[in-house]
Amino acid sequence: MDAVPHVVARFEDDLSHLKERLLAMGGEAEEQVRSAVRALSARDLSLAERVLAGDEPINRLHVEIDQRCFALLSRHQADATAVRVIVSGLKINSDLERIGDFAINIAEATFRYLQHPPVKPLIDIPRMADLAQGMLRDALNAYVRPDTGLAQRVLDRDDRLDGLKDQVFRELLSYMMQNPATVEPALDLVLISRHLERVGDHATNIAEDVIFMVSGRDVRHHRQEGGAPGD
Amino acid sequence: MDAVPHVVARFEDDLSHLKERLLAMGGEAEEQVRSAVRALSARDLSLAERVLAGDEPINRLHVEIDQRCFALLSRHQADATAVRVIVSGLKINSDLERIGDFAINIAEATFRYLQHPPVKPLIDIPRMADLAQGMLRDALNAYVRPDTGLAQRVLDRDDRLDGLKDQVFRELLSYMMQNPATVEPALDLVLISRHLERVGDHATNIAEDVIFMVSGRDVRHHRQEGGAPGD
Numbered sequence: 163m164d165a166v167p168h169v170v171a172r173f174e175d176d177l178s179h180l181k182e183r184l185l186a187m188g189g190e191a192e193e194q195v196r197s198a199v200r201a202l203s204a205r206d207l208s209l210a211e212r213v214l215a216g217d218e219p220i221n222r223l224h225v226e227i228d229q230r231c232f233a234l235l236s237r238h239q240a241d242a243t244a245v246r247v248i249v250s251g252l253k254i255n256s257d258l259e260r261i262g263d264f265a266i267n268i269a270e271a272t273f274r275y276l277q278h279p280p281v282k283p284l285i286d287i288p289r290m291a292d293l294a295q296g297m298l299r300d301a302l303n304a305y306v307r308p309d310t311g312l313a314q315r316v317l318d319r320d321d322r323l324d325g326l327k328d329q330v331f332r333e334l335l336s337y338m339m340q341n342p343a344t345v346e347p348a349l350d351l352v353l354i355s356r357h358l359e360r361v362g363d364h365a366t367n368i369a370e371d372v373i374f375m376v377s378g379r380d381v382r383h384h385r386q387e388g389g390a391p392g393d
Numbered sequence: 394m395d396a397v398p399h400v401v402a403r404f405e406d407d408l409s410h411l412k413e414r415l416l417a418m419g420g421e422a423e424e425q426v427r428s429a430v431r432a433l434s435a436r437d438l439s440l441a442e443r444v445l446a447g448d449e450p451i452n453r454l455h456v457e458i459d460q461r462c463f464a465l466l467s468r469h470q471a472d473a474t475a476v477r478v479i480v481s482g483l484k485i486n487s488d489l490e491r492i493g494d495f496a497i498n499i500a501e502a503t504f505r506y507l508q509h510p511p512v513k514p515l516i517d518i519p520r521m522a523d524l525a526q527g528m529l530r531d532a533l534n535a536y537v538r539p540d541t542g543l544a545q546r547v548l549d550r551d552d553r554l555d556g557l558k559d560q561v562f563r564e565l566l567s568y569m570m571q572n573p574a575t576v577e578p579a580l581d582l583v584l585i586s587r588h589l590e591r592v593g594d595h596a597t598n599i600a601e602d603v604i605f606m607v608s609g610r611d612v613r614h615h616r617q618e619g620g621a622p623g624d
Contacts, residue, residue, distance in 0.1 A: 221614040228611065235466055236476045242467040249463060252483060335577060342570045349566070352580070380459065383452040 173238050180230050180251050181306065184258070187223040188302040191258045192295065194220065194265035195361055199291040202272040202354065203284060210276065213269035220262035227255040242378075250375035254305065257364040257371075261298065264357045264364075271350040271357070278347040281337055287351060290326045290358040293319060297365035304372045316369035317381070323362040330355040404469050411461050411482050412537065415489070418454040419533040422489045423526065425451065425496035426592055430522040433503040433585065434515060441507065444500035451493035458486040473609075481606035485536065488595040488602075492529065495588045495595075502581040502588070509578040512568055518582060521557045521589040524550060528596035535603045547600035548612070554593040561586040 194213055201209035231252045234240065240248065297316050304313035334348040370382050425444055432441035462483045465471065471479065528547050535544035565579040601613050 225611050225614060232476060232480060235471070235480065236473040239470045240466070245463060245467045249466065249483065252480065253487070256484070256487065335580070338569065338576045338580075339573045342573060345569045345576065346566060349569075349580070349583070380456050383456060 173234075173240070173244070176230075176234055177244065177247055180227070180234065180248070183223065183227050183230065184251055184254055185302065185306060187220065187227060187255065187258045188298075188305075190220050190223065191261040191265070192298055192302070194262055195268070195291075195295060195298070198265045198268035198272060199288070199295070199358075201269060202275065203288055203291075205276055205280075207273065207276050210269045210273045213265055214273070217262055217266055220259060224255060224259040224262075228252065231255070246375050246378060250305075250371040253371045254368050257367045261361050261364050264361050267357045268354050271353045275347050275350040275354075281334070281344045281348050281351060284351075286326050286330045286333070287355055287358070290323060290330070290355055290362075293323050293326070294358045294361040294365065297323070297362050298368075301365045301368040301372065304369060305375075308372055308376050310373050310376050313369040313372040317366055320362055320366045323359050327355050327359045400469075404465075404471075404475070407461075407465055407469075408475065408478055411458070411465065411479070414454065414458050414461065415482055415485055416533065416537060418451065418458060418486065418489045419529075419536075421451050421454065422492040422496065423529055423533070425493055426499070426522075426526060426529070429496045429499035429503060430519070430526070430589075432500060433506065434519055434522075436507055436511075438504065438507050441500045441504045444496055445504070448493055448497055451490060455486060455490040455493075459483065462486070477606050477609060481602040484602045485599050488598045492592050492595050495592050498588045499585050502584045506578050506581040506585070512565070512575045512579045512582060515582075517557050517561045517564070518586055518589070521554060521561070521586055521593075524554050524557070525589045525592040525596065528554070528593050529599075532596045532599035532603065535600060536606075539603055539607050541604050541607050544600040544603040548597055551593055551597045554590050558586050558590045 194216060197209055197216075198213045200206065201213060231248050234248050235245070238244070297319055300312055301316045303309065304316065331352060334352050337344045338348045367382075370380075373379055373381050425447060428440055428447075429444045431437065432444060462479050465479050466476070469475070528550055531543055532547045534540065535547065562583060565583050568575045569579045601611075604610055604612050
C-alpha cells in the first residue's frame with residue numbers, strides 16, 4: 163500500500179481501538195473470575211448465580227473483537243508489525259473468552275459445593291485463585307504497555323500453579339477416601355482447582371502472545387520440553 | 394494489489410498447502426486421541442506411555458502452521474475470502490493443538506487409572522470417545538471439502554456428549570461414595586470423561602470456523618443461549 167498519511171493514521175486509530183476493546187474484554191473476564199472465587203470463599207450462592215448469568219458481555223465482545231480483527235486484516239495492507247498486533251489480538255480474544263468460560267465453570271461447581279457443609283477450611287484454593295488472577299492481571303498489563311519482561315514473569319509462575327493443583331488433589335483425595343460424605347463436595351473442589359489452573363494456562367498463552375507481538379519470537383512449546391503437560 | 398496472474402497462482406498454492414498442513418495436524422491429533430482411548434479400554438500401559446511421549450509432531454506443526462498463516466497475511470494483500478481462510482486456519486490450528494493436549498491428559502489419567510483394578514466395565518466412556526472422535530473426523534472433513542451441512546451436524550451432536558458426561562459423573566459418584574477404594578481410579582475416569590467432552594467442544598469450534606470460513610457467518614454463542622455452559 164502507498165503510505166497515504168490519513169489512511170495510516172486511521173489504521174493506527176483502528177489498532178488502538180482494538181487494544182481498548184481487548185482491555186474491556188480482559189476487565190470483564192477478570193471480574194467474572196474474581197466474583198466466582200469470592201462466591202466460593204464467602205459461600206455466597208447469589209453471587210455464584212450472578213456469575214452464571216453474566217457471560218453475555220464477554221460473548222458479545224468475543225464476536226465484536228473477532229470482527230474488528232477480521233476487518234483490519236481484510237481492508238488494509240498491514241505490514242508485518244501490524245499483522246502481529248492483529249493476530250495476537252485474535253488469540254488473546256480467544257484466551258479471554260475461555261477464561262470467561264472457566265469463571266462460569268467455577269461458579270457452577272461453587273453452586274453445587276455450597277449445597278453441602280464445607281469439606282475443610284479453604285487455604286490452597288484461594289492461593290491458586292490469587293496466583294491465577296495475578297497472572298491474568300500481569301498478562302493484560304504486559305499487553306497494554308507492552309512489556310515483554312512482565313510477560314516473561316507470567317510464564318515463570320505457571321509451574322507454581324501446577325504444583326498447588328497437585329497438592330489440592332492429593333489432600334482432597336484423602337478426605338474423600340476417609341469420609342464418603344465428602345466425596346461429592348470434594349470433587350467439586352478438585353474441579354475448581356483445575357479450572358483455576360486453566361485460567362493460569364490461558365494467562366500464560368496471553369503472555370506468550372505479547373512476546374510474539376512485540377518481538378516476533380514464538381516461545382510456545384519451548385519452555386515445556388521435558389515437563390509434564392498440564393490439565 | 395494488482396492481480397498479477399503468477400502472484401495469484403502462488404497465493405492459491407500457499408493456501409492449499411496451508412490446508413494440507415492443517416489436515417496433517419488433524420491426523421496427528423486424531424491419532425493421539427484414538428491411542429489414548431485405546432490405551433484405556435485395552436488397559437495398555439505402554440500405549441499410554443507412547444501417547445505421553447508423542448506430542449512433539451503436533452507441537453511442531455502448531456508453530457509451523459501459525460508461521461504460515463502469519464506469512465500469508467503479511468506478504469499478500471489478501472481479499473476477504475482469503476483472510477477468512479487464513480484466520481480460520483489460525484483458529485483450527487489452535488483447536489487441534491488443544492485436542493492434542495487433551496489426548497495427553499487422557500493418557501496421564503489412564504496411566505494412573507491402570508495402576509488400580511478396574512472400577513467397572515466401561516460403557517459410557519467408550520461411547521463418549523466414539524462420539525468425540527466422530528465429531529472431530531467430521532469437522533475435519535467439513536473443513537477439507539468444505540461442507541457447511543456436515544459442519545452443522547457436528548454442532549448438533551455436542552449436547553449428546555454433554556449428557557453422557559453428566560451420566561458418567563453421577564454413576565462414578567455413587568461408586569466412590571459406596572466404596573472408598575474406588576475413589577482414586579473413579580476420579581480419573583471422571584477426568585477422562587471431561588477431557589473427552591472438551592475434545593468434542595474443540596471439534597465444535599472447528600465446525601464453527603468452517604461455517605465462518607465458507608459463509609462469513611459467526612455462529613458462536615448463538616446456539617448456546619439459554620443452555621448450560623460446558624466444562
